Every structure is written in structure tokens, then in C-alpha cells.
Amino acid sequence: MSTETYAVGGMTCASCVRHVEKALRTTPGVSSVVVNLATNQATVEGDATFEALAERVADAGYQLDRPTREEGAAGPEGDLGPARLRMGVALGLTAPLFLGMVPGLGIHLPGGLQALLSAPVVFWAGGGFFRRAARQARHGQASMDTLIALGSGVAWTFAVAEWLGGSHHLSFETASALVAFLLTGKYLEARAKTRATDALKELLSLAPPTALRLGPDGSVTEVPVIALQKGDRVRILPGHAVPADGRIAAGQAEVDESMLTGEPLPVPKAAGEALVAGTVVHGAALEMEVLAVGSETQLARMAHLVAQAQGSKAPAQDLADRISAVFVPGILLLALLTLGGWWWTQGSLALAWRPAVTLLVIACPCALGLATPVAVMVGLGAAARKGVLVRDAAALEALGKATDLAFDKTGTLTEGRPRLRTVQVLGGLDTAELLAIAASLERDSEHPIARGLVAAHGGALRPVEGFRAHPGGGISGSVAGTAYRLGSAAFLGVAFPTEDPDGTSVGLAGPTGLLGVFVLGDRLRPEASAVVARLRGQGLRLHLFTGDREAPGRAMAQAAGIDSVAAGLRPEEKLERIKALQASGAVVGFVGDGVNDAPALAQADCGIAMGSGAGQQGTGAAMAAAPLVLLRAGLEPVLEARRLADRTARIIRQNLGWAFGYNLVLVPLAAFGQLERFGGPMLAGLAMGLSSLTVVLNALRLRR
Template sequence: MSSETYTVTGMTCASCVRHVEKALVETPGVRAASVNLATSTATVEGEASFETLAAQVEEAGYGLGRPQADQAVVQAEDDPGPARNRMIVALVLTAPLLLAMIPGLGLHLPGWVQALLSAPVVFWAGWGFFVRAGRQARHGQASMDTLIALGSGVAWIFAVAEWLNGVHHLSFETAAALVAFLLTGKYLESRAKSRATDALKELLALAPPTALRLGPDGTVTEIPVADLRPGDRVRVLPGHSVPADGRVTAGQAEVDESMLTGEPLPVPKGPGEGLVAGTVVHGSALEMEIQAVGAQTQLARMAQLVAQAQGSKAPAQDLADRISAVFVPAILVLALLTLAGWWLATGALASAWRPAVTLLVIACPCALGLATPVAVMVGLGSAARKGVLVRDAAALEALGQATDLAFDKTGTITEGRPRLRRVLATSGLADADLLRLAASLERDSEHPIARGLVTAHAGALKPVSAFRAHPGGGVSGEIDGHAWRLGSAAFLGVAFPEVDEDGIAVGLADASGLKGVFVLGDRLRAESPAVAGQLRQQGLRLHLFTGDRAEPAAKMAEAVGIESVAAGLRPEGKLARIRELQAQGAVVGFVGDGVNDAPALAQADCGIAMGSGAGEQGTGAAMAAAPLVLLRPGLEPILAARRLALRTHRVIRQNLGWAFGYNLVLVPLAASGQLERFGGPMLAGLAMGLSSLTVVLNALRLRR
């Protein structure tokens, strides 16, 4: 049973996803199909040919295309700019029409001016509603777009008829306001979709665009990474990223694999050892043989994991579309019955279509469309002031309902930077003198241990000559004409005194022997135990998922107060652990900070990225993959976000309750003609606007 991924065109909302999935699943030979709105792709399992699938999807009103073979992940190209421009034009042109409705203002626009202002709003800014409604109608489908198109279109035509008949109060503002309010909600949705592929772009950007390929005669040629093939030999310079997966054939260097393990210390690499695309070489150049390229690299597979996890999420805005699957057809039928009933009762179409139009306009789900996105917009603004960037309302809701919260270790509950803990002098030199010598030797090194030593020394440094880096061992150089070496016990060829604590030990020695040992270690964030304690009091089960060794992970978990620990996990392992918890019925949140955490952040019901270290490699991809990002240092914003999550979910439910309650009360009144005495469609437009204003004002309470 094969699995293939295709591009899908023409999708704009969650209902489109269901239509495409239904078309694919009903295709003979298809076993399963999953459509991803974020990346505009469809993954199909089965034996159906591309031509058969494309014909089936086209019949449903959409398009299917085969992705390029060398693309690891297909990314959507939706641009929110046009949607923003249509929204702005609609709001600007609608404003004068709404001002004319204010009593006592005295602003009465001539009918031809109202027609000119409203026509671009309805038939240009709102043209997409008509196109989608027409496409859905051709395939026997209906959605909110159908009511919007009918309501705004019929209301505008009705206003023209009023104008031509000399009616003083025209209802052009009804058609224009309906489109303007709905475009605002659609714009928020388009922005969310545009950001959905940021995580994939960040991941794939870790691999360099070019590589230095070695010819049989030793010549070096810079070529695009896409031209690499398994078996090619490549040179990777210090500070550069590995272009593809492979193994070292020559050279010794240290490689930063934090994107895979989350751990900050580079790993020594020599001939025969594996290299992964996107990792960074330090110290000296390496030569490697390419073994996997393109979609077969581990980096591309990680990107695919993120895409699949994102695709499995249902956005909060999907709720209104799912409800409209029943609501919209019911309103259409009721409008037709209203038209027929009044026509039969009065014998005049002119009298019959007013209640039908009133019903269509008053039932247009403007408040329903705004109920969720407006609450989300205000909620994420409040969250940002509390140090949390919210990308997805569903994830914010999940944080409030979470039963389990898992943490990465390095850079999450710890600071993620090796710091000096102790100096052990083994000679007559003072601790300060030893640290000054060590910091001077490490001044020009980019190694995390070097940064820890240099940061620990606050004074002036000595000049160093004959400096040399020894990958996997340490550094050497001369200070004041005296030769010094700094590094591991194996590199120095001496035994270190036993250190009764977990940490990294490096020694300083000269020709006469060991002079001192520096113990460095990652430091627990000061607030981690307190935050963990409050989360436990709220009933959350806490977990620690880390790529670190079991012993230091257990010690760190004990210090924080976390009982469940899983150590030695690669990205796939963290992802699997989260899926295991979800399979048991848990609502899982995950807090991480590196590229290695991106798949887990996307899979979790609520992914939370530490954004305070945005300058570190991979943090950008973690932030893009996570629907929640901590903008302030530390973990305290999680507590504020959880409180806000509960309030936002409550406001969304209130807004949806109001939107449906409004329809349940006014739709029967419109159908029975009870609203005609109060202006009919004019009142319908005002009621629709007030309904929308109500949900906005209710959402603004989240700012308190």
C-alpha cells in the first residue's frame, strides 16, 4: 500500500478540507486520505492513479497537483496581503454608510452615492464569497459563503430597487456591512493559515543552499545542494552547516547536533561517524560522503513530522463551519418557504420578498463568523502582555483543559548554557588566576564551554599566541611565553580529582602537570520548581522528556519536582511519548526550545516554545512549530496563559451562544413578518451589526 503527497489548490477553509477528503476517500483504490490546510497538501494511501485522483478532486471543485520529487515538504504560498487590502477597502467604504444611520447626525447620502460606495464592497471585496458559493452550488454544497453571497447580493439588488422606486431610507449599508464584517474574520483566518508553514520553512532552512563537492582529482566545486547525489564527496568548512546526511571520510571536528538532541555541547566527529543535514561543524573542516539527500534526510523527515502533526489539528474557527453545514441549508429552505408563504398569502411578489430578504439578511452568520476570531484576537493580545504569543485558539483552549504537561530539559527548565560551578586548584595558583588563564585561552573559541569560562571571568584577559583548537579535546596556546593546555582529562593525559557532582570537568595544565580543574554545568532556572509546584497543585501530571543521559536527567527532575522522566530521547522519541499519552486520553502540553522539539511541539495538543533565546540555533523553528511562544524569559508566563485560556474559552462559548440565540429569536420573527413594521431589511441590517458588536464587546472583556 503506497502513500503519496499531492498539492491541493482552491481550499480556503476547513469545510473545503472535508470536501476534498470526501472526494479522495470515495475514489476507488483509496484506503485513506488526509488533507492539510496549512500546507495545501493531501496525503493519500492506496493504489489509485494520479489522473483518477485529480479528476475526482476537480469534480468536487478543487485542483490536485503532484509535488516536485525533490521537495521534502510542500508549502502553501497563500499571501494574506490581498485579503488585508479587501478588508481595508470594505471597512473604509462602509463607514460613511453606517454613519448615515446614526440619528441626529444629519448625514444623508444620495442614493447614487450609496450605490457607488457599496458596489465595490459587495462585488469586488466580497467577490470571493460569490465565487465560492457558486462553486459549491455546482457540486450540491452550501456553506456560510452561500448565505453571505445571497444575503449581500439580494440586499444590494433590493436596495437598488428601493432607490429606483424613490424610497428615502435605503439598505445599501446592509449589504456592505455584512461583507466588511465577514472579511475581517476571513482576514484573521488567512493570517493564521499563512503562518502555518513557518515551522517547515525554518526547519528546511537549516540545510545550506550550496555544498562544496570534491572531484576525483581533489578539485572543489560549489554546487546547489539539490544537485547532490548519494556517493558524492563533500567538504564542510568550520562554522558551516552539513548539506545532507552522510559519514565522515577525513578530518576531526566537533559538530553541534543540538537540533537533534537539544543538548548544547558539540560532539566530536571523526572518520566513519555519521553526520546529519543541518548540523554545524566547529573547529576544523570535515570531508564526508553523502548517503541521503532531499526528502530522505533526517531534517526533511523532521519537517514532515511537523507538517503531519499540524495537519492533524482542527482550528477553532472550524466550529462555525461545521455548524453551518446544518444551519445554512436550513436557513435557505426557510427563506424559500417564507417567500412562497407570503406570495400565496398576499398574491404580490413585492410584498413577499421583503420578509424573505429580511430573514436572509438577519440570519447571515456575521456574529457566528466573528465569535471565535474576535475572541482569539483579543485573547492573544492579552496573552502577549503577559509574555505569551498565541498562534492558535485551539491550543490555548487545550492548555486550559490539559491533563499532562511535558518539559524538555536543556534551555527549558534549565538555562541551556554551561556555567562555571567550581574551580579546583591542584597547585599553588589562586582560583582567580586559574580562571583568568583559562578564559584567556578560550577567548577566541565559539565552544559553549569556552563561553562559560569567559563569562565567569569579569576582569581583563591576557594575550595568547600560538593558539590552536583540538577538536574533541581542548585548546592550547602560549601566555607570557608559557605554554598552556586546557581540555578534557584524556586530552591533557592526566587524571582529574573526583568531583562529587554532575557536571563537565575541564582541566588546565602546563608542561609540569595539572594546575586546576573547572567544573561547569547547566543551571536550573530559578523559577522552575515554583512553577512546577503550582502546575501540580492545579492537577497537572508533569513529565520530563530529554535527550540527555538518564542520571543527570533524573537529578534535574528531582530538583524541580517532576516524577515522570524519559531520557535519551531523539525527536521521534519525544513525539512517540506524546502520542502514547494522547492515546490514553490525555490532553498534552509540551514545552521546548530547540529544532529537536519542533515535531513534539506540533503534535502536542498545546505546544509551548521558549522564545527568550531567539538567537540560538533552532529556536526560530521551535517558535514557528509551537502555537504558544513564551516571549519573556522563564516559565511564569505559562501560569498566566493557562488562566487566560480558561477565560478565552468561556468567552468563545458565550459568543457562540449569543450568535445562535440571536438567530433563534429573530429568524422566526423575520419569517412571520413581525419585523416589517420596524423597517424589515433595515432593521435586519442593524440587528446584524449590533449582534456583531455584542460579540466584539464581550471579547474585549478579556483585556481586563
């Protein structure tokens, strides 16, 4: 039994996902299926051949293709140009059709011109609705596309009949507006969908595209990373990322593993120790033996975790898609019964088709299609002004329903960079002098400790002679003719008088011995305690998931007011913790900022990325994996997002309630001919427009 991932063509909505899943699941030899609408991919486990799977999917009206990209690559971005063009043409050609409705203008376009303006909108811009409806009809299926195609097509045909019959009250705008409004909604959905694979691309981009491969004779050749093989030796220069997983063959340096642990301090590494693709070497060059390449690297496995977490969630299905299986056939059956009933009672097809057409037009789900996208669009603007970027309405709704909220530590609850806490003076120099010497020695270092000392000094730096870096230990150099060494206790060969288990101690030694000890450590965000207290007051259970050690993790959690702490977690372990909470029935939100948080952000019911936090490596991947991104520094936007989640969910429910209520009230009236005395299809078009306007105006309340 094997697991394969295939590309799927032709999917546009959650209904399509259900059809493809059903086709694949009923293929002999298939044990499980996951179809991901965001990446247009299907992951199939079983023994079925590709040919058998492709045949079943083709029978359902879709296409199954073998993946052409390398394993682990992100899905296609998608070209929004054609969708944007269709939307623009539809809106541009529809606008003149409403001139006759503007009081005081008195502009009434000739019927022929109205037909010419509306035809491209209905049959070119809206051609996709007709093609999908026809394909679904061939396979005995129906969806909202069916109603849209029937409604717009019948409305346009009816308008042509009115024009040819000499009527001055034409309804071309009804057909055009239906297509234009729905294409706008579809474009908004497509634009969001193209961003679904950004997390994978961000993750995979952490590994460099090339590597320095060492030949048997010691020569160095720059080669593409994809050309590396197990057993190759490569050289990694300071400041460069590790190209593959491997083991250090020669050299020692410090390695920034924040992409794995979330912790900003580099880890000392020496010969025989493991290196992971995407981590960054500092201080000295290393030679590495390659042990894993391509999809076997831990970085690729992390990308797979993100893709798996995105695909494992039920596809976002708005209410319109979920009931389409009943609503659409019901409307079609009702329209046929209306046509037959009136024909039988009146004895005239000419009289019978008006109520049936009115029913089809009034049942077209324009307001229904706008209910969610318009609310999300307005809510997105309101959220952005509050420092929250919203990418997924389902995740925003989940935040409003959340029972548990988990935080990463470094860069999320904390500021994510070492700051000077204390200076212990042991020699004849005062604190200011000790800081001036230490900061001068560290002036050219990219190490986080160096940046912390330079920032703490904040003044002019002195010239340094004979500077030398000692990877994994510290640095040395002369300031004003005096030799100094700065680094760990082991490097200096002394024992520090006190050690802070929650911080990092660095000593400064001169010719006479140890002169002073600097203690640096991360610091809780100033607003963290207040935000945590308010979230607890809302009934949320709060957790801290960190890759840091137990002691600093618990210290920060206690300072913030969080009782549940899990420390020393790798990315996959954070993901498993969230899965366990979800399995217990919890609705889980997760707040993080590093690439190590990307799988957890994707798995959570609502992932929230700190978009302007600590500047850690891989923050872009966390932002891409999360449906909510905090654009403003600090944790207060989490509270704003929670409040906005409640308001947006309420507006969407109101919009959907209005859209369905509109159909429930007017469809029966149309079927019994009660709308004919008020203009029939004309009234249907007006009512449809008013319904859409009501939905839009209601959504605009989110701006307040």
C-alpha cells in the first residue's frame, strides 16, 4: 500500500471537493482520500493505479494528473489575470444597464444596445457557470452553478423576447448583474486561494539553492542543491544556510536553529554533531557530510507537515454550498411544477412561463453568494486598521468559538531578543566601562548576544585590534592596548559567581582575571500579562508551547499568568499537542511567530502569526501558514481579532439569514403568481438587487 499525491483540475468549490473525494473513494483499492482545494491536490492511500483513479475522476467531470513538481514543492499560484479581466468586463458592461434606474437622468438605452452590452457578460464572462453546469448535468449533479446558469440564461432570453415583442421595460440588467456580482465573489475567493501554498514556499526557500561541494582533491565546486547526494562533503561559510541534513566532518561554529526551536541564541556545534537544512552557520566555516537530501530533509518534512495540516481540515464550506444538494434540485423541480401547473390551469404556455421564469430569477443566489465574501472583504479592511490581516473567514469564526488558545514563547509572549538584565562587577572597572569594552569587542558580530550588549551600551564604540572569534566559546581582542576575552565560563576557564537559569551569562576577562559578568535574557512583552488576563476572563484555557528549556518556559508562563506549560517541543510536537486538544473536542487557536510554528499554525482551528515581532528567521513562513496575521507589534491585536471574529460571524449569519429568508418568502409568492401583478421578472430582478444591497449595507456596519 502506498500514498501518492496527484494534481486535480476543474475544482472550484467545496461541492467539487466532495465529488472528487467520492469518485476517488469508490475506486477499488483505495483506503483513504484527502482532497485539498487550496493546493488543487488529492492525496490517495491504497493500491489503485493512476489510470483507474484518473478514469473515475474523469467520470465525475474533473481531471487527475500526475504531479509534475518536485515532491514537497508548493502548489501552483494560479493566474488571477483572466478572473480579474472577466470581473472587470462584467462590472464595466453591466453599469450602463442601470442608467435608466437613476432618478433624474432619463437615460434609456435602446434594447439592441442593452442586448449587445449584456451578452458578453452572460455568455463570455459568465461562461464558466454554463460550462460547469453542463458538465455537472452530464453526470447527474447540480450545484449553485446550475441555478446561476439557468437564472442568467433564462433572464437574458426572456429580455430578448420582451425586446423583440416591443416591450420598453427590459430586464437585461437582471442577467448581467447576477453574473457580475457573483464573478466578484468568485474572484475574491480565488485571490485568497492562491495564497494557500505560500507557507510551503516560504519553508522550502530557507534552504539555499546552491552548495559548495568538496571534491576528492579538495577542490570546491558550486552546484545546485538538488545535485547533492548522500555521502557528499560540502563547505558552509559563515552567515550561510545549511543546504541539506548532515553531520559536521570538520570545524566548529555556532548554528542558528531558531527555525526548529524558535530560540534566538545560536547553538555551539562541533565535529560529529548533526546539522539541519535551513539552519544558519555563524562564526566560522564548517565542512559537512550529507546524510539526507530533498524530500528526506527535516525542512521538507516540516513543509509536508504544513501541507498535511492544511489538507486534513474539512474544506471551508459556506452554508450555500452545503445545502445546494437540496436547494438547487428543489428550485428546479418547483420551477417545472410552476410551469406545468400554470399551463394546465391557464391552457397557455405564453402565460405559464412568466411565473416559472420569475421563480428562477428570484431564486438565483446573488445575495447568498455575496453574503460571506462581502462581509469578509469589509471585515478585512476593518481588521487591517486594527492591525490584523484576515485571510480566512472560517478561521476568524473559529477564533470567536475558541475554547483553548496556545502561545509560543520566544518572539510571541516575549520580545524575542536578548537584553541585558544585570552586570556583576568583579574587577577594578565600573559598569559603564565594562559595557563599553564588551560592546566594542562585539561591534562587528552578528550574534544575538553581541547585539544585546551593543544595544545596552548605546554609546560610541572604541577601536579593537587583533579581533578573533572563537566559535562556540567567545571572542578576543585588544582595546586601548589591553587584551580582553569575552565569552562563556568554559571559554574563559573560570566559574562565574552566580548563574541565572533563565538567562545567558557572559564574562569579560582581562590580564588580571575575570572583570565582570553580563547576564542577558529575553523579556516578557509589557502588555502580555494584561492580554492574558483578559483572554482568561473570556473563558479561554491558555497554554504555552515552547521549544525552550523547562525553567525559562515556566518562568515566562508564570510571569504572564499561564498555568499550562509544555517545554522543549520540536515543531512536530507542537502540532501533536494541538491535535490532542482538538481530539478532546476543543476549538484551538495558536499564536506564534517562527518557522518552527508553521505546522502548528496550519493545524490549529485558528492560527495567528506575529507579523512584526522578533524578526526571527522564517517569520514569513509563519505568516504564510496562518490565516490571521498580526500586522501591529504586540499582543493587543489578538484581542482585536477576537472581538472582530464575533462581529464578523454575527454579520455573516445575518446576511445568510436574510438571503435565505428572501428566497423562502418570495419563491412561494412567485410560484403562485402573486408577483405577476407587480411586474413578474422585473420585480424579481429588482428584489434580487435589493437583497444584494441589503447584504452589502449590513456588511458595511463592520467598518464602524
